Amino acid sequence: MFVSSQPRGAPRAPPPPPPSPSSPAPPAPPPPSSLNNLLGLKTTTTTGAPAPPPPSHLLLQRQTAGVSGNEPTSPPVENVNAHFYTFPKEKCKKTKILYWNKLAPSSLVHKKNNVWVENVNVSMDSVNLTKIEELFHCETQPSTSNGKKATVERTASSSNDLNSDQTATAQNAGVSKIFDEVYILDQKTSLKISLFLKQFRGLSLEQIVDLVINNNKSTGSPTSGVGGGRPPDEQMTLERLRGLQKCLVGAEQYIVDVQNYDGDYAKLGMAEKFIWHIGQHKFFSSRLDVKCLQREFDEKYKNFTKSFDTLIDCCRKLRSSQSLKQFLFLVLRVGNYLNLGSSSGPAAGFKISSIKQLNALKATGRSSTTLLHVLVDSAENDDNAAAGDKKPLQFTSQLSDVHSAAKIDYEATKTDLMIWSAETRKLIQTVRSATDPQFVQENESFLKLVDESLKELTVEKVREVETSAKVLQEYFCDDLKLTDLLNLFSEFFRNVERAKSDNEQLKMKEERLAKQKELQELKKAFGQCL
Structure with missing residues (x-):
């Protein structure tokens, strides 16, 4: 039972008056020095003029990330891609998070051969941040999903099971005619x-x-x-x-x-x-x-050579595509805006496998619209790219060879080559060790050519492919196998083309509806005049 400490019959003290709306809030205490160290800010202990305020992107990060002052500090690092943390407007709504494998500046500062240190300039003029907030804002209602998936039980009628009724058919023994012949083979x-x-x-x-x-x-x-x-x-x-x-x-x-x-x-x-x-x-x-x-x-030699050359050429084109780089940096900047205030941002870059999330992040209440649709629309409406005579999203046509290269399973192709090479070299050794000099002599020139060609394939070409694959992995900061990496790009390019088509159809639909609405208004105005 609850017992009051106030004497019975004593008058209760009135509640304190509410604070005046005009009274200013008390000033926030200054951030601790450990937080400054964590954000890479310099602190001074000497008296004099106050230190200049930190950059806006660090202020925004400090205001939204909620980092506590007692967390361990990290050593200062070069601020890679810091301009991708600043935006023309602050977020007004909480948005969905783009879950990517982000790369911190410390992981890129000592690497020179990756896409994120190339410092590609991306304009935000064509990006409607307000629209992005509206499309990807978080719903206030809690999710009613309990995370359980419904299971469907499948039952099979034993009476209708054909397998249980199947019986092995007896083999018809061939009726052999008796001849006066000698059979030695089985x-x-x-x-x-x-x-x-x-x-x-x-x-x-x-x-x-x-x-x-x-x-x-x-x-x-x-x-x-x-x-x-x-x-x-x-x-x-x-x-x-x-x-x-x-x-x-x-x-x-x-x-x-x-x-x-x-x-x-x-x-x-x-x-x-x-x-x-x-x-x-x-x-x-x-x-x-x-x-x-x-x-x-x-034929086999040409097929192996063609497959390896296709992979090598595809790796080179992916690394040299300026249009692809431009789009990836647009993804980085918009993703950092969505991830403000979360542990997923800000990022100096991301692993290339994260591009799968662009098609998975759907607009609130509009499942047919994804973040990829918004990014594609922003890229196509970029006036700066058009002024620089750069066709946006042209990487999907320039890198169309990716689709054919993605069909080549490099590991399986390499295994087939090694098996074929081992069998062929075993045959070469058998022929050269034969006791028939004429047989050896008439095949020696051909076998010598085969031996040299196999050495070129199994050593030089394989090494060239694997070097190209390693460079591509380092460039896009991911350790995916070459076949998986090419399949990732192939699927991504198809999704970009599909998003372009969806945007065009949506635009045509909106224009058609606008014309219908305008026509209805004209009819209504004309009827009122009569």
């Missing part, structure tokens, strides 16, 4: 070879083997009808060579068994006869591998 290998041989109708087994061993000579004359008169390259294509390679995987022992067969050749099955002809040529598998390499090397 059924699977024999079937694969038989299917391969059916592609060469009109050619004998010896001619098919000769296409692999010496496919520089034409098999059959054009008038004989043997092989259809087609050149060897059309008869033994790379696809067919690869098919033969698959047929011979694990067939080494079968080749030995067929060669040791001392019975009647005529009694051998078709697949066994083909294996017998293969066994008449030493190093047939190596010869087959060399033929495949000859057919595919130029």
